[in-house]
Amino acid sequence: MPRLPWVIKYRPKRVDDVVNQSEAKAVALKWIKSWVAGNPVKKAALFNGPPGCGKTSLVEALANEFGYELIEMNASDYRRATDIERIAKVAATQRGLTGRGKLILLDEVDGLSRLADEGAIQAILDLIKITKNPVVMTANNAWEQKLKPIRDASLMVNFRRLTKTDVKRVLRRICELERIQCDEDAINFIAERAEGDLRSAINDLEAVAEGFGRVTLKICKAVLRYRDRVYAPYEVVRKIFISKYAWQARQAASQTDLSPDELMQWINENLPLQITDPEDLWRAYEKLSRADVFFGRIVRSGSWDLLPYAIELMTAGVALSIVNDPKARYKWVKYQFPQKILLMSRTKEMRQLRERVAEVIGRHILASKRKVKNDVLPYIKIIFDRNPEYAARLAAGLNLDEHMIKYLSPQNAATISKMAAEIWRETAKEALKKHAQPAKEVREEARLPEEQQGIKGGVAEKKLRRRKKRKEIKGKGLDAFFKK
Amino acid sequence: MFVKERNMPHLLFAGPPGTGKTTAAHALAHDLYGEDYRMYMLELNASDERGIDVIRTKVKEFARSKLPANIPFKIVLLDEADNMTADAQQALRRLMEMYVEVTRFILIANYPSKIIEPIQSRCAVFRFVPLKKEDVIARLKWICDQEKVKCDEDALEAIYEISEGDMRRSINILQSSAALGEVTVANVYKVVGLAHPREVREMIRTALQGNFLKARDMLRNLMATYGLSGTDIVKQMHREIFSSELDIPEPARIDIADYIGEIQFRIVEGADDEIQLNTLLARIAMLGKSLRRKQK
Numbered sequence: 001m002p003r004l005p006w007v008i009k010y011r012p013k014r015v016d017d018v019v020n021q022s023e024a025k026a027v028a029l030k031w032i033k034s035w036v037a038g039n040p041v042k043k044a045a046l047f048n049g050p051p052g053c054g055k056t057s058l059v060e061a062l063a064n065e066f067g068y069e070l071i072e073m074n075a076s077d078y079r080r081a082t083d084i085e086r087i088a089k090v091a092a093t094q095r096g097l098t099g100r101g102k103l104i105l106l107d108e109v110d111g112l113s114r115l116a117d118e119g120a121i122q123a124i125l126d127l128i129k130i131t132k133n134p135v136v137m138t139a140n141n142a143w144e145q146k147l148k149p150i151r152d153a154s155l156m157v158n159f160r161r162l163t164k165t166d167v168k169r170v171l172r173r174i175c176e177l178e179r180i181q182c183d184e185d186a187i188n189f190i191a192e193r194a195e196g197d198l199r200s201a202i203n204d205l206e207a208v209a210e211g212f213g214r215v216t217l218k219i220c221k222a223v224l225r226y227r228d229r230v231y232a233p234y235e236v237v238r239k240i241f242i243s244k245y246a247w248q249a250r251q252a253a254s255q256t257d258l259s260p261d262e263l264m265q266w267i268n269e270n271l272p273l274q275i276t277d278p279e280d281l282w283r284a285y286e287k288l289s290r291a292d293v294f295f296g297r298i299v300r301s302g303s304w305d306l307l308p309y310a311i312e313l314m315t316a317g318v319a320l321s322i323v324n325d326p327k328a329r330y331k332w333v334k335y336q337f338p339q340k341i342l343l344m345s346r347t348k349e350m351r352q353l354r355e356r357v358a359e360v361i362g363r364h365i366l367a368s369k370r371k372v373k374n375d376v377l378p379y380i381k382i383i384f385d386r387n388p389e390y391a392a393r394l395a396a397g398l399n400l401d402e403h404m405i406k407y408l409s410p411q412n413a414a415t416i417s418k419m420a421a422e423i424w425r426e427t428a429k430e431a432l433k434k435h436a437q438p439a440k441e442v443r444e445e446a447r448l449p450e451e452q453q454g455i456k457g458g459v460a461e462k463k464l465r466r467r468k469k470r471k472e473i474k475g476k477g478l479d480a481f482f483k484k
Numbered sequence: 485m486f487v488k489e490r491n492m493p494h495l496l497f498a499g500p501p502g503t504g505k506t507t508a509a510h511a512l513a514h515d516l517y518g519e520d521y522r523m524y525m526l527e528l529n530a531s532d533e534r535g536i537d538v539i540r541t542k543v544k545e546f547a548r549s550k551l552p553a554n555i556p557f558k559i560v561l562l563d564e565a566d567n568m569t570a571d572a573q574q575a576l577r578r579l580m581e582m583y584v585e586v587t588r589f590i591l592i593a594n595y596p597s598k599i600i601e602p603i604q605s606r607c608a609v610f611r612f613v614p615l616k617k618e619d620v621i622a623r624l625k626w627i628c629d630q631e632k633v634k635c636d637e638d639a640l641e642a643i644y645e646i647s648e649g650d651m652r653r654s655i656n657i658l659q660s661s662a663a664l665g666e667v668t669v670a671n672v673y674k675v676v677g678l679a680h681p682r683e684v685r686e687m688i689r690t691a692l693q694g695n696f697l698k699a700r701d702m703l704r705n706l707m708a709t710y711g712l713s714g715t716d717i718v719k720q721m722h723r724e725i726f727s728s729e730l731d732i733p734e735p736a737r738i739d740i741a742d743y744i745g746e747i748q749f750r751i752v753e754g755a756d757d758e759i760q761l762n763t764l765l766a767r768i769a770m771l772g773k774s775l776r777r778k779q780k
Contacts, residue, residue, distance in 0.1 A: 261755065261756075264756070264759070265756075268756075268758070268759050268762065272696050272697055272700065272762075272766075273697075278694065278696070278766070278769045278770040278772070278773045279770055279773075281696060281766050281769070281770070282763070282766040282767050282769070282770040284766075285759075285762055285763040285766040285767075286763060286766075286767075288759055288762075288763065289747075289750055289754070289759060289760055289763035292750070292754040292755055292756050292759045292760060293750050293753045293754045295754065295755035295756070296753045296754035296755040297753065298755075299755055339704060340756075340758060343704070343708055350708075362529075365652075366506045366507065366510060366563075367506065367529070367563075367652070368529035368563060368564055370564075371501075371564075371652075374712075374716055375501075375652060375653060375656065376652075376656055378678070378679035379656040379657065379659065379660040379675065379679050380660075381679075382660040382663065382664075382675055382678050382679060383659065383660055383663040386663055386664055387663040387664065390662075390663045391663075
């Protein structure tokens with residue numbers, strides 16, 4: 001039997017077991033009892049509260065205690081109105097085969113606003129109108145404008161953020177049941193970082209206990225680096241790699257609030273750390289590559305209903321590629337934050353500079369930025385690295401600023417900038433002399449500063465050259481045409 | 485001829501890079517309108533946004549605007565037109581018909597087959613051929629004279645061989661070599677080596693040796709420092725895979741080339757270049773392992 005993650009293993013079975021939240025429990029109990037009695041005040045309830053405070057747990061406990069069959073839909077299951085209509089309406093209007101009533105859970109409805117079309121909200125409202133079974137929705141932030149119609153149609157049940165004491169109590173109990181040696185200051189550390197999110201605290205505890213067999217402050221500090229997710233990303237990654245069955249990997253993917261493409265970056269980053277057998281690695285990458293192709297199609301066509309295929313390929317597809325070296329999946333690996341995401345922010349400035357340099361040069365040589373980046377920049381860089389004097393003349397002629405010069409040659413930037421400034425000063429002197437000339441010419445000079453002032457830098461000269469070349473080549477072009 | 489008559493049809497300039505297509509278009513406009521020719525010309529290249537919306541707004545606005553008294557027509561210059569989507573080209577075709585009285589289009593493309601038929605049939609097509617060796621060398625020599633740079637005949641020949649008749653590339657190489665002192669064969673090869681990162685070959689070699697993680701780091705470095713796109717790298721890898729510097733059995737070269745083609749296709753289809761290239765490196769690493777096994 002597959003081992004259950006602790007968050008599932010220790011999920012409360014009864015309403016009483018749900019930690020704290022006495023007010024929310026009271027409201028919810030009264031509501032569900034009105035359903036059992038057959039005269040519900042409101043047909044739907046909206047459980048609102050921060051991540052990991054017990055919303056879903058309370059729904060499950062309610063279903064369990066009052067004998068409802070739980071029909072659950074995750075945000076990833078309903079991105080379009082038709083999904084909701086198809087699945088939920090059926091569930092809401094029919095009694096189950098067992099004769100038991102159903103409890104419909106629409107998880108994370110606030111995710112809708114950013115994911116899907118407006119149609120989804122209307123579909124939920126329709127569902128509430130026609131349902132013959134209790135409907136519970138959960139949200140981290142139910143106060144979004146878009147959710148107003150849903151708020152109006154449901155009973156609001158507000159959950160509080162759990163206190164550190166609440167979290168610590170649960171962690172200690174799990175350690176006892178799992179017979180894990182656990183230091184009090186480590187428990188304190190985990191509870192502190194969780195910020196009231198019990199689910200992430202349990203996941204953290206499991207990650208450390210699983211990997212090291214004991215839980216000390218030192219290990220916690222070393223291992224638990226990321227804190228801004230409901231489910232720590234490295235945990236999800238580990239769960240995906242460790243999966244032996246497709247459903248495990250898929251489930252793991254649903255237990256994160258990383259966006260699917262972020263999750264793909266996490267898998268991309270850590271895949272070669274976990275899998276070392278070349279054949280397994282290629283098989284896994286082949287699946288990831290296919291997943292990425294689906295992402296490309298999703299982005300370009302907006303068809304979000306392709307998303308499940310991408311997710312299955314990048315989770316289950318990757319996990320089940322481990323064939324030659326099956327033990328590799330259990331290897332303990334210190335997972336890395338995706339370099340791509342780090343690099344993107346770190347190199348943002350550099351990329352913008354590159355674009356600007358390419359634009360300036362492109363204007364001068366009549367080529368697109370793409371052509372400049374591919375064909376021209378490598379050569380310009382050589383000049384800037386090897387011949388500062390020549391580079392300075394180019395820089396002055398092209399009117400490059402200090403940052404651009406630094407981009408082209410970090411080591412020579414200071415020298416080149418100084419020399420270019422020198423050239424500028426001399427050009428300015430010459431311009432000053434020209435002030436004696438008729439006003440019309442001065443105006444023209446003002447309009448074409450680059451060309452006029454670039455004389456020293458050779459731009460005017462180059463322009464002349466280019467013009468001559470143009471004519472000649474044009475001749476050739478026409479010749480070629482007539483020869484044809 | 486067009487200049488003398490002050491009239492011309494829509495034009496399509498097609499041919500390999502560096503043969504003077506863009507230059508010819510600018511020269512033509514310059515000869516038609518004089519020094520301020522850019523006032524009468526709308527110029528859009530691949531750096532500019534030119535999807536269907538831009539064609540319908542910006543280009544249309546320009547194409548239908550009133551004609552200044554002194555000129556016969558305005559020009560819309562679409563450089564790298566083969567990068568435009570088919571939709572945008574369809575929209576363009578309508579404009580070419582509607583405003584032909586006041587606006588002429590010059591389209592520039594490496595691959596005329598990527599320009600939709602109806603546009604091709606509305607244009608006079610000019611095929612630009614790769615420049616002849618003696619023309620390129622004469623040109624390079626002339627530049628060297630102007631710039632008072634010493635150059636060897638052998639070096640200029642080497643430049644021509646490397647750039648395959650691409651004038652832009654030739655002049656780039658010439659200028660960088662000159663910046664190293666003088667234009668000699670040694671300097672030319674040095675420049676080309678520096679500009680076309682050996683890292684690509686090294687990356688393939690590292691993957692073949694089975695060090696996937698290091699190869700991936702090299703890939704990231706190429707993308708970050710050189711700013712190369714996934715397609716650029718795939719194309720360079722394709723060139724390298726047939727290099728004698730890499731010790732691979734001949735049939736394996738074809739297998740890899742096949743897979744490189746597949747990956748290039750997926751880069752176009754997909755969302756993340758690096759993932760596709762990692763897949764390629766993983767495939768090469770796997771090949772490396774099976775080659776080593778055979779040797780034993």
